[in-house]
Amino acid sequence: MTAILGGSTREFAVLQAADSRAQIVVVGNGMAGARFVEEVLERDGGEHFRITVFGDEPHGNYNRIMLSPVLAGEADEADIVLNSHDWYAERDVELRAGVRVERIDTAAKVVHAADGTATAYDHLVLATGSHSFIPPMTGVRTADGALLDGVVGFRTIDETRQMLAASRTHRKAVVMGGGLLGLEAARALQAQGMEVELVHAMGWLMNAQLDVEAGGVVRRSVEELGIAVHTDAMATEVLGTDRVTGVVLKDGRTLDCDLLVVAAGVRPHTDVAVRSGVEVERAILVDDRLATDVPDVYAIGECAQHRGTVYGLVAPAWEHATVLADLLTGADPEAAYTGSRTATKLKVAGVDVAVMGVSTPERDSDEFLVISEPKRGVYLSVVVRDDQLIGATLVGDTRKVAFLTQAFDRRTPLPAERIKLLVDLSDGDAEVGVAELPGDSQVCNCNGVTKDRICGAVADGCTSLPKVMDATRAGKGCGSCKGLVQRIVEWAADGALTEEESASWYVPGVPMPKPELIAAIKRHDLRSVSAVFATLARGGEEDAKSKMGLASLLKMIWGSDYVTEPDATFVNDRVHANIQRDGTFSVVPQMKGGVTTPDQLRKIADVAEKYDVPMVKITGGQRIDLLGIRKEDLPKVWADLDMPSGYAYGKSMRTVKTCVGSDFCRFGLDDSTQLGIDLETRFQGVESPAKIKMAVVGCPRNCAEAYVKDVGVVATGKGRWEVYVGGAAGASVRKGDLLATVSTTAEVLELTGRFLQLYRENGNWLERTYDFVPRFGLDRLKAVLLEDSEGLCAALDEGIQRSVDAYTDPWARDRAEPASPGQFRTSLPLTVLPQVPVR
Amino acid sequence: MTTTVTAHVVGRADEVPVGEGRAFTAGDTSVAVFRLRDGSLRAVAAVCPHAGGPIADGQSDARVVVCPLHLNAWRWDGTPTTGAGPLPVYAVREADGHLVVEV
Numbered sequence: 001m002t003a004i005l006g007g008s009t010r011e012f013a014v015l016q017a018a019d020s021r022a023q024i025v026v027v028g029n030g031m032a033g034a035r036f037v038e039e040v041l042e043r044d045g046g047e048h049f050r051i052t053v054f055g056d057e058p059h060g061n062y063n064r065i066m067l068s069p070v071l072a073g074e075a076d077e078a079d080i081v082l083n084s085h086d087w088y089a090e091r092d093v094e095l096r097a098g099v100r101v102e103r104i105d106t107a108a109k110v111v112h113a114a115d116g117t118a119t120a121y122d123h124l125v126l127a128t129g130s131h132s133f134i135p136p137m138t139g140v141r142t143a144d145g146a147l148l149d150g151v152v153g154f155r156t157i158d159e160t161r162q163m164l165a166a167s168r169t170h171r172k173a174v175v176m177g178g179g180l181l182g183l184e185a186a187r188a189l190q191a192q193g194m195e196v197e198l199v200h201a202m203g204w205l206m207n208a209q210l211d212v213e214a215g216g217v218v219r220r221s222v223e224e225l226g227i228a229v230h231t232d233a234m235a236t237e238v239l240g241t242d243r244v245t246g247v248v249l250k251d252g253r254t255l256d257c258d259l260l261v262v263a264a265g266v267r268p269h270t271d272v273a274v275r276s277g278v279e280v281e282r283a284i285l286v287d288d289r290l291a292t293d294v295p296d297v298y299a300i301g302e303c304a305q306h307r308g309t310v311y312g313l314v315a316p317a318w319e320h321a322t323v324l325a326d327l328l329t330g331a332d333p334e335a336a337y338t339g340s341r342t343a344t345k346l347k348v349a350g351v352d353v354a355v356m357g358v359s360t361p362e363r364d365s366d367e368f369l370v371i372s373e374p375k376r377g378v379y380l381s382v383v384v385r386d387d388q389l390i391g392a393t394l395v396g397d398t399r400k401v402a403f404l405t406q407a408f409d410r411r412t413p414l415p416a417e418r419i420k421l422l423v424d425l426s427d428g429d430a431e432v433g434v435a436e437l438p439g440d441s442q443v444c445n446c447n448g449v450t451k452d453r454i455c456g457a458v459a460d461g462c463t464s465l466p467k468v469m470d471a472t473r474a475g476k477g478c479g480s481c482k483g484l485v486q487r488i489v490e491w492a493a494d495g496a497l498t499e500e501e502s503a504s505w506y507v508p509g510v511p512m513p514k515p516e517l518i519a520a521i522k523r524h525d526l527r528s529v530s531a532v533f534a535t536l537a538r539g540g541e542e543d544a545k546s547k548m549g550l551a552s553l554l555k556m557i558w559g560s561d562y563v564t565e566p567d568a569t570f571v572n573d574r575v576h577a578n579i580q581r582d583g584t585f586s587v588v589p590q591m592k593g594g595v596t597t598p599d600q601l602r603k604i605a606d607v608a609e610k611y612d613v614p615m616v617k618i619t620g621g622q623r624i625d626l627l628g629i630r631k632e633d634l635p636k637v638w639a640d641l642d643m644p645s646g647y648a649y650g651k652s653m654r655t656v657k658t659c660v661g662s663d664f665c666r667f668g669l670d671d672s673t674q675l676g677i678d679l680e681t682r683f684q685g686v687e688s689p690a691k692i693k694m695a696v697v698g699c700p701r702n703c704a705e706a707y708v709k710d711v712g713v714v715a716t717g718k719g720r721w722e723v724y725v726g727g728a729a730g731a732s733v734r735k736g737d738l739l740a741t742v743s744t745t746a747e748v749l750e751l752t753g754r755f756l757q758l759y760r761e762n763g764n765w766l767e768r769t770y771d772f773v774p775r776f777g778l779d780r781l782k783a784v785l786l787e788d789s790e791g792l793c794a795a796l797d798e799g800i801q802r803s804v805d806a807y808t809d810p811w812a813r814d815r816a817e818p819a820s821p822g823q824f825r826t827s828l829p830l831t832v833l834p835q836v837p838v839r
Numbered sequence: 840m841t842t843t844v845t846a847h848v849v850g851r852a853d854e855v856p857v858g859e860g861r862a863f864t865a866g867d868t869s870v871a872v873f874r875l876r877d878g879s880l881r882a883v884a885a886v887c888p889h890a891g892g893p894i895a896d897g898q899s900d901a902r903v904v905v906c907p908l909h910l911n912a913w914r915w916d917g918t919p920t921t922g923a924g925p926l927p928v929y930a931v932r933e934a935d936g937h938l939v940v941e942v
Contacts, residue, residue, distance in 0.1 A: 004918075076921055165924055168889065530876065542876060544900040544912070567858020567876070571896040571907045579907055583893040631896075820856045827862045827871065827885065827895035 004097075005077055005157050006060025006084030021050045024328070025111050025121040027101045027272060029055025031064055032301025032317040033127030034083055039325030041091055048329070051093045052119055054111070057156060058098035060084040065314060065446075065478045067160045068181075072188035077157065104276035106294045123328055126273060126284060126292070126299040130266035130312070131155065135176075137247075138237040150244035151260045154185045163261065167192035170258040174198075174247055176235055177263035178205040180348055183218070185261045186227050187349040197228040197255055199235055199247070201264070209344070209355040213372055214395045217379040221351045221396070230255075268303045268310060283310045288336040290324045300324055307339055314477055315446050316340040343405045343445050345398060345480045351377065352398040352480075356408045357391030358383050366390075369418050380422045387414060389421070402484060406441035434484075434491045443484055446477020451488055458492040465489050506765055507550060509543025510536050514764065518557060527558055529568035548573075549765035552651055552687045556760050556799075559806035566820040575824060576810040577634055578649035580627065583828045585634060587626040588648035589641050590684065593658040593676035593696075594622025594704075600643060607640050621655035621693065622704075623648070632824050638811040645685070645811045651766070652687040653694070653756070656680040657705065661698030661715070668698035670715035675745050676704075679713075682749055685810075686756065686803050689763035689772075694752075707735050710769040711752050716741070721748050725755055725781070726773030734770045737778045740786055754785050754793060757800040844930075846941045852933045855880070860895040860904070865940040870929055871895035872938060873904060881915050882931035882940050888924040 024040065026033045037051055045051075055061075061083040069075035088095040100114040104124065111119045132153025134140060142148055150170075152162050167173075167189055175186040178200025190196045204215030205222065219229055230249070237248040238260060246256045268283035279285045279293040283305035290298045290306075300320035302312060311317065319340055326335035343356035360383065361368040367384040376396065382404070383391035389407040394400065400422060406412055407421070414421060437443075439452040449472045457471040465482075468489050469475045475482040506514040510532065517536070526532045529550045533542040548570045555562045572578055577585035589604070604624055608616050614628035623646055629637055638645075647654050658676030662668035676696040686692075695706040696713040706712030708729035714722040720743055727736025739755065742748055758781075763772045773781060783789035785796075818824060849863035849870065860873040862885045869885035871894040883904060887894055892908035899905065903912045903920060911923040919925060930941040 078920055161924070168924075541902075542900040544898045544903055544905045545910070547898055547900075565858065566856065567898065570898065579893075579896065581890065581908065583891075583896070820859065822854055822856070822859075822861050825861060827860070827893035 004058050004060075004085075005062050006081040006087070019050055021048055022122040023120060024049045024051045024123045024125065025119055026051065026053045026125045026127055027111070028125075028127035028129055028269075028301070028303070029053050029057070029061050029095065029097065030127065030129045030301070031061075031314050032129065032321055033125070034061035035318050036125055036127060036300060036321040036325060037093055038083070039321050040329055041093075043325055043329040043331040045325070045329045046092060049123075052121075053088070053093060053095050054099055054101050054113060055095065055097045056100050057158070059157060060087065060095070060097070062157060063477075064155070067154070067157065068184035068188055070157075071154075071160050071163055071185065072191045074191075080157075101272055102275070103272060104278075104297070106276055106278070106297060109296065122296065124297045125324065126278070126297065126303060127301045128269035128272060128303045130268050130302045132159075132262060133265045133267045134262050135235070135264050137235055139240070140238040148238055148240060148244050149242060150240065150258055151238060151262065154181050154261055154263045155266070163189065163259065164192065166259045167194050171195060172197075172257045173259040173261060174235075174255050174257040175261045175263060176200075176247070177265065178202065178229070178231065179208060179263065179265065180206065180346065182261070182263035183222065183348045185263055186222070187225060189259070189261070190225060190227055194259070196226075197230065197257070198222065199233045199249070199255070200229070200231045201234045203232055205229070205231070206348070206353075209353075209359065210393060210395070211359045211381070213370070214359070214379040214381070214393050217372075217374055217377055217395045218348065218351055218353070220374065221377050222349045225349060227349070266302070266312065268305075270303060273299070273303070281305055288338060289327055290320055290337055298324055298328075306337065309339065311340060311342065313340075313342050313344060315448065316342065318447060318477075341409055343408060343442075345401055345405075345445060346478055347480055351396055352394070353396075354394040354398045354401040354404075355392070356405065357389070359391055359393050367418065369422065371422055382418070382421050384414060384418065384421075389414060392421075402437055402441055402443065405445065406438060409442060410440070412438075434487045437488075443488060444472075444474040444477065444481045446481075447473040449474035454485060454488045455492040458489055463493060506553070507543070507546035509533065509541070509546030510550070511538060512536065514553075514762065518553070518761065521554065521557055527554065527561060528563035528565050529554065530565055531563075548651075549689075552689070552765070555687050555806075556803065559802040560808075564819070566823070572649035574819070575631060575634055576645050576649065576814065577629065577631075582628075584628045584630055586648065587629050587634070587637055587641075588619060588623050588646040589643035590646040590680075591623045591655075592680040592684075593656055593673050595658075595673060595677065596624075603641055603643070607637055610640065611637060619648070619655075621648070622657045623655060631826050631828075634824055635815040635818075638815045641811075643811075644809040647685050650685070650687060651690055652685055653680075653683045653692045655693060657693075657695040657709075659697050659699075659703040661696075665698060667701060668715070669717040670698050670719065670721070672696040672698035672704070672713070672715055675713060675721075675748060678745065678749065679711075679752060682804055683752070683756065683800075685807050686760075686800070688756065688760050690766050690768045692756065692769070705729060708733065709736065711755065712736050713748055713752075719743055721745070723748060723751055723755075726769045726778075728768060728770035732768075732770055737773055737781075739778075739782065750797070751785065753800040753804075754796045755781075757796040758784065758792070760803075761796075761799065844941045846939050848934075848937045849940050850938050852936050852938050855938070858899070860897060860899065862893065862895040863938065863940065865929070865942045868929075868942045870931075870940050870942065871897075871904075872931055872940065873899050875899065875901055877901070880931045880933060880938070882929040883913070883915075883917065884927040884929075887911065888926060894926070 063080045066080040102112050132155045152159050173189045173194045173196045175182050176199050186196045186198045204212045205218045234250040235247045236250050239246040244260045248254050270280045273280050273284045284299040286299050286304045301317035323335045323337040326332035345354040369382050371380040378396035381393045388411050392404045457468045462468045462471050465486050475485045504513040534540045547568045551568045613626045617625045619625045656676040656679045658673045661672035692710045694711040695704040695709045697704045697706045698715045708727040712724040722741050723739045724736030725739045728734045847865035849865050855861045855874045860871045870882050871885040873881045887906040889911050892906040896907045897905045905912045911921045913919050913926040917926045917928040932939050
């Protein structure tokens with residue numbers, strides 16, 4: 001089964017027979033064809049034209065530029081749908097998706113499709129795009145002409161899915177082609193965990209856009225990602241009978257692979273035009289009206305050749321669509337396309353690249369200015385002829401791109417000191433000054449949107465970035481200008497900017513920010529997650545991905561009066577253990593302050609043997625982890641351990657690490673061990689927006705790493721303790737901020753409780769304290785918690801006390817009586833058991 | 840091509856509590872059966888096509904089921920919303936207190 005992107009949820013509309021409107025047929029439903037339809041509809045073309053669109057692919061129209069982010073796992077398939085099947089149906093446009101056009105009878109003005117249908121047209125638009133070029137290589141095709149299994153181009157969503165599937169089951173990929181597409185494929189596949197080698201037939205990467213030195217900068221950046229690069233390497237043979245096993249290079253080397261991505265360029269799709277007698281050179285020949293040599297037949301996008309140029313970028317294709325729509329609808333009968341000066345701005349393998357015009361000087365009199373800093377991964381150059389910018393290359397630093405694009409497009413005067421083209425001499429770090437940017441300078445190259453139009457949209461009442469993007473299409477092509485668009489929107493709105501509403505919601509399924517949500521829950525007395533959905537969600541609809549955050553919030557608000565619903569809880573919280581990659585679980589018993597006893601160790605050892613535990617591991621939190629426990633064994637394991645849960649699975653307070661403090665250590669200034677045990681006893685199992693780790697150390701040598709914990713306590717001698725908050729040593733590393741220095745352990749406990757409760761009431765779902773503390777502001781935090789500046793302290797103390805009182809050990813609770821039928825029943829495939837590596 | 844579909848009694852209807860999923864075997868196929876909050880049943884493959892996660896341990900709502908390992912999600916027709924491969928779906932019904940799954 002294959003999912004249809006932008007698939008329809010409705011039946012096809014029945015076409016009305018008597019229709020006096022003229023018929024437009026568009027062949028091709030890609031970036032150019034679909035945009036043309038949009039442009040016609042925007043000019044009220046629907047009143048005068050019936051529109052039929054043929055698409056080779058079964059999908060709606062999607063943003064092909066965004067396939068790389070999908071392949072890299074950075075974007076969802078759903079995010080790249082531009083127009084779904086429903087979109088066409090709602091606008092009375094007939095979409096014949098998955099139907100290939102065979103030929104056109106230009107005399108009878110009829111389109112013949114592969115499904116045997118004949119469709120008459122008054123105007124025909126060819127927007128057939130390009131296909132991947134597969135260079136001739138021995139063995140690349142099977143006997144029936146199809147590509148060998150494991151060999152794939154990079155042009156369509158289906159090819160992207162094939163690669164994603166291969167990345168899950170296979171290990172080694174070779175990407176052929178060191179142009180933009182090849183580099184994107186290589187980086188994306190590497191991000192999916194494959195080992196990637198890049199083979200490029202030319203001497204340096206991106207040779208079509210960059211000169212040898214700039215290509216070298218890109219190469220170093222690519223190699224730093226761990227991708228091996230072979231230049232001057234021509235593949236001559238593909239190995240493998242059932243599936244690709246490798247490629248042979250011209251110099252005799254063999255590269256093993258189980259996926260071969262061919263991104264060695266594209267060729268215009270011209271076969272329909274050729275078969276139908278339309279004049280074709282490299283692509284379909286068109287004039288300034290985008291008309292071919294056959295009356296009423298037009299061509300746009302990558303399949304069109306205009307004044308000798310075939311464009312491979314989206315911006316010219318969209319310009320074609322706009323001009324042709326102007327002409328056919330009569331919106332501007334004088335409209336003409338006179339060619340595009342292409343400027344490209346993109347991110348390739350993590351490097352910002354912008355190129356326009358020529359990359360090297362062509363005449364003796366051309367000025368050529370280069371700044372090359374290979375170590376920093378920066379290469380900048382401009383080519384100036386007769387005081388005009390005719391080319392620029394920016395690699396690794398594209399801050400000057402807006403200014404240069406302007407100079408290139410509009411041929412505006414250049415500064416006499418040419419160096420100013422590439423760097424701001426006043427302040428090298430300055431971003432392009434949004435305020436100084438001329439109003440008519442192009443910000444979004446894909447959609448040709450100027451700064452003035454963005455400002456106009458803001459003036460017309462678009463007060464958030466997404467709204468401006470919807471209104472102007474700025475940033476909706478390759479997306480590389482989004483940052484600049486945002487800065488312009490912020491500048492134009494001058495502080496009156498609203499965030500997209502949903503950005504402030506606590507969870508996506510209930511349209512409220514956290515404080516408002518808490519108030520509504522209390523007002524309506526909502527004690528279960530299903531009650532929250534029923535009362536507060538739009539249409540009363542539940543949302544799976546919001547359940548966990550709501551369950552945590554309700555438990556915080558209601559303590560023991562929270563009504564548990566198994567389906568509202570994530571599996572970890574349902575079975576009080578942490579699910580592992582093979583579907584088994586890890587069991588971490590509580591070991592307060594990291595202090596254990598021979599009796600506990602004996603029990604743990606007995607359990608490990610009795611249940612064949614594949615791995616026993618000391619955790620970073622000073623506890624012992626039993627990994628690989630089957631779900632159905634969990635209650636028995638807990639009973640045999642007879643120790644409380646360590647909450648190593650929860651978005652909750654987990655553990656308090658300690659050093660041995662003054663009891664044994666020669667340097668210890670105070671009893672950190674006992675304070676750690678007291679903290680863990682008081683706050684055990686307290687749920688929170690994200691996990692909470694604490695530590696207490698007996699001196700500033702910091703052996704238990706208190707400076708990098710959510711709450712860290714450091715003894716400084718004479719009974720004094722420093723309390724740090726917002727530290728982290730995970731994916732982010734941050735030293736905690738000193739909240740206060742106090743003189744008793746009772747004060748440490750009180751202050752910690754207040755801080756936790758403030759975080760629980762104000763932290764966003766999954767927002768760790770290292771983000772929360774800077775967001776809330778340390779000064780405000782100190783004022784609220786130490787001086788009670790907002791009068792919250794009593795309520796905070798009360799709130800945390802309610803949760804402390806509500807604590808029960810979940811292992812003791814559920815081991816006698818399951819919370820719901822089959823709570824501990826295995827969910828693993830019952831026929832094939834997973835292979836757990838046993839060390 | 841003709842595909843043969845066989846109905847299997849996989850367990851008792853009360854083995855799947857409201858809102859949760861449980862794994863069963865239908866012939867040679869492992870299936871995860873969910874009971875939605877409106878009481879209706881859904882059956883999908885028990886194994887996540889992305890990294891083999893146990894789908895029956897996942898959370899669900901009226902529109903989607905979410906794998907517990909990496910939070911990939913699928914609509915109940917098996918189409919993915921997060922870019923994973925499609926999830927096979929099966930017909931499931933309740934008959935005389937039994938769960939019947941067709942694979």
